[in-house]
Amino acid sequence: MLLQELYLANFRNFRELNISFHPKINVLMGENAQGKTNLLESISYLGSGRSFRTRNDTETIFWGKSVCVISGRVLRAGGENRLKIALDSTERVKKYTVDRVLKERHDYTGKLITVLFTPDDLQLVKGGPQNRRKYLDEEVCKVSPLYEAELTRYQHILRQRNQLLRIYSKKQSSRMEIECWDEELSKSAAVILRKRVAAAHRLNLLARLAHRRLTGGGENLEISYFSTVPFVEKNDEKKLAEVILASLASNFAKEVSLGVTLLGPHRDELQMTLNNRDARQYASQGQMRTLVLALKLAELEYIKGETGEFPVLLYDDVFSELDETRRRLLLEAIDGRVQTFITGTEVKNLLDLGRYGDVFRVKRGEVEGVASHGANPGADVAATAGRKKNKRPDAD
Amino acid sequence: MYPGTIARLIEAFLKLPGIGPKTAARLAFFVLKMPREEVAGMARALVEARDKTSYCKLCGNYCEGERCVICRDVRRDQAVVCVVQEARDVLAMEKTREFRGYYHVLGGAISPLDGIGPEQLRVRELLERLGGSQVRELILATNPNVEGEATAHYLAKVIKPLGVRVTRIAHGLPVGADLEYADEVTLSRALEGRREM
Ligand SMILES: Nc1ncnc2c1ncn2[C@@H]1O[C@H](COP(=O)(O)OP(=O)(O)OP(=O)(O)O)[C@@H](O)[C@H]1O
Numbered sequence: 001m002l003l004q005e006l007y008l009a010n011f012r013n014f015r016e017l018n019i020s021f022h023p024k025i026n027v028l029m030g031e032n033a034q035g036k037t038n039l040l041e042s043i044s045y046l047g048s049g050r051s052f053r054t055r056n057d058t059e060t061i062f063w064g065k066s067v068c069v070i071s072g073r074v075l076r077a078g079g080e081n082r083l084k085i086a087l088d089s090t091e092r093v094k095k096y097t098v099d100r101v102l103k104e105r106h107d108y109t110g111k112l113i114t115v116l117f118t119p120d121d122l123q124l125v126k127g128g129p130q131n132r133r134k135y136l137d138e139e140v141c142k143v144s145p146l147y148e149a150e151l152t153r154y155q156h157i158l159r160q161r162n163q164l165l166r167i168y169s170k171k172q173s174s175r176m177e178i179e180c181w182d183e184e185l186s187k188s189a190a191v192i193l194r195k196r197v198a199a200a201h202r203l204n205l206l207a208r209l210a211h212r213r214l215t216g217g218g219e220n221l222e223i224s225y226f227s228t229v230p231f232v233e234k235n236d237e238k239k240l241a242e243v244i245l246a247s248l249a250s251n252f253a254k255e256v257s258l259g260v261t262l263l264g265p266h267r268d269e270l271q272m273t274l275n276n277r278d279a280r281q282y283a284s285q286g287q288m289r290t291l292v293l294a295l296k297l298a299e300l301e302y303i304k305g306e307t308g309e310f311p312v313l314l315y316d317d318v319f320s321e322l323d324e325t326r327r328r329l330l331l332e333a334i335d336g337r338v339q340t341f342i343t344g345t346e347v348k349n350l351l352d353l354g355r356y357g358d359v360f361r362v363k364r365g366e367v368e369g370v371a372s373h374g375a376n377p378g379a380d381v382a383a384t385a386g387r388k389k390n391k392r393p394d395a396d
Numbered sequence: 397m398y399p400g401t402i403a404r405l406i407e408a409f410l411k412l413p414g415i416g417p418k419t420a421a422r423l424a425f426f427v428l429k430m431p432r433e434e435v436a437g438m439a440r441a442l443v444e445a446r447d448k449t450s451y452c453k454l455c456g457n458y459c460e461g462e463r464c465v466i467c468r469d470v471r472r473d474q475a476v477v478c479v480v481q482e483a484r485d486v487l488a489m490e491k492t493r494e495f496r497g498y499y500h501v502l503g504g505a506i507s508p509l510d511g512i513g514p515e516q517l518r519v520r521e522l523l524e525r526l527g528g529s530q531v532r533e534l535i536l537a538t539n540p541n542v543e544g545e546a547t548a549h550y551l552a553k554v555i556k557p558l559g560v561r562v563t564r565i566a567h568g569l570p571v572g573a574d575l576e577y578a579d580e581v582t583l584s585r586a587l588e589g590r591r592e593m
Pocket residue numbers: 011012013014030031032033034035036037038039059060061062063345362
């Protein structure tokens with residue numbers, strides 16, 4: 001899929017922006033604090049309906065304004081779509097439209113799928129299990145929009161049940177009251193587990209492959225899903241739910257003494273090992289970077305496998321950190337098949353990349369085309385600048 | 397921004413559910429253009445409805461007086477009682493014209509995080525009503541969301557031992573939706589396809 005045009009109004013530090021992008025590589029360069037990450041954020045937001053930086057939508061609206069619009073023209077195998085999200089902080093509404101038709105969130109997402117790569121991604125390996133669960137959940141959400149609702153539902157049941165577990169010792173709840181949440185919790189947990197296990201299996205195969213290429217076959221990566229649920233039949237949702245229900249019952253005493261639900265997808269771990277050792281504990285900085293890169297490349301292939309199309313790759317700041325070999329392998333992997341947005345401050349490396357696409361300069365919330373296509377840097381400025389004046393994709 | 401009286405009117409509309417500042421302002425300006433008698437009628441209707449409406453002592457439905465019109469109707473089927481969360485859900489069920497039994501309004505759903513347990517709902521009244529009655533089937537029509545399901549599970553657990561058949565309306569309803577927004581056809585189908593708890 002391709003993001004052809006982007007229109008922003010009052011998103012972060014962009015008052016109004018209207019640009020066309022290159023189908024292959026788009027380099028966004030600029031000093032610190034000019035809006036490079038904001039621009040990537042807007043693209044990811046346009047696809048997922050959510051910011052990767054904050055849970056509070058109003059933070060993304062230009063300071064002092066109450067309304068913001070993100071819209072864009074997306075080309076997919078299925079055709080072209082105009083996507084638009086409008087936020088209104090005073091009315092507290094968020095409207096999703098596809099081709100000017102109002103949509104529910106789950107009918108909106110999935111039309112523009114993005115994969116983000118930032119320096120923070122090292123937390124995937126270094127950080128706690130919740131980081132890896134989130135990674136896995138996000139991957140599943142990208143390819144099956146209804147999974148997100150299931151996750152929310154699960155978390156909601158869990159919070160209600162935990163509240164009862166907490167007040168049980170004070171005799172403010174009864175076992176019967178707690179048990180009336182168990183059936184729904186088990187059913188929801190089973191749906192999540194089945195999806196997660198399947199995704200982890202696919203990602204493992206793809207990441208191992210990518211990792212072998214990145215390390216020249218020197219290291220062996222293994223990604224495995226460890227569940228707190230003692231399941232065997234991972235493909236049979238009904239059976240899985242029964243196992244969870246039974247486990248909840250046998251864990252009752254322990255759960256009320258601790259006041260939390262001890263078993264379920266919220267306690268599972270996606271373990272990553274390098275040569276059979278836990279990467280979280282033993283991997284060096286460089287090994288972690290390579291591992292994350294392998295995970296990202298696996299993501300691209302996973303999404304391609306599930307949806308039939310490559311997502312859009314958003315690459316924030318990390319490109320300059322890669323060595324020559326990794327950079328080449330990354331370029332090979334995307335090789336004109338994956339529309340890529342790369343940000344950075346270091347001009348030299350980035351301009352080299354610009355040979356494969358367009359180069360833009362981001363400065364104080366404005367974006368200017370400085371070079372286009374394979375030409376020498378700066379030679380094709382007029383072409384890019386000309387395209388900039390195109391009609392706004394969805395300005396109403 | 398606006399003169400005091402208009403600002404107060406906007407404020408009043410803002411108290412209604414689903415109304416944001418823009419809509420509230422639009423409604424307020426609309427009211428200013430309405431004929432005086434209409435506005436007076438509207439204001440009277442608001443106060444009268446609030447003053448005269450109370451809850452049925454037996455089922456918890458809206459009524460004027462002790463018993464609601466449904467509980468007073470002796471031609472209905474005494475063997476079936478349908479449990480709903482809110483009094484407005486009775487209206488939704490009645491619109492289907494499929495259900496001929498009586499109702500029991502819980503006044504909400506179990507939600508531990510909001511401090512709502514069975515004691516905060518009209519569960520005891522339901523048990524009292526069932527004891528020694530001719531009720532043979534209890535249809536649980538709580539909302540198809542997390543709290544509605546948990547409430548249904550709870551009621552099934554406490555009522556089945558009494559020897560009453562307990563059923564749950566089918567899940568044809570959109571997940572997470574409120575009963576009151578379901579259309580008649582969906583609701584009749586949900587009623588028809590009810591299953592044993
Ligand atoms: N809601 C907002 N309204 C206006 N400006 C904002 C808003 N949110 C953030 N900004 C500003 O946007 C600026 C640019 O942020 P951004 O993270 O995109 O910088 P960057 O170009 O990626 O810089 P770096 O190279 O340091 O990562 C920040 O300095 C911040 O003050």
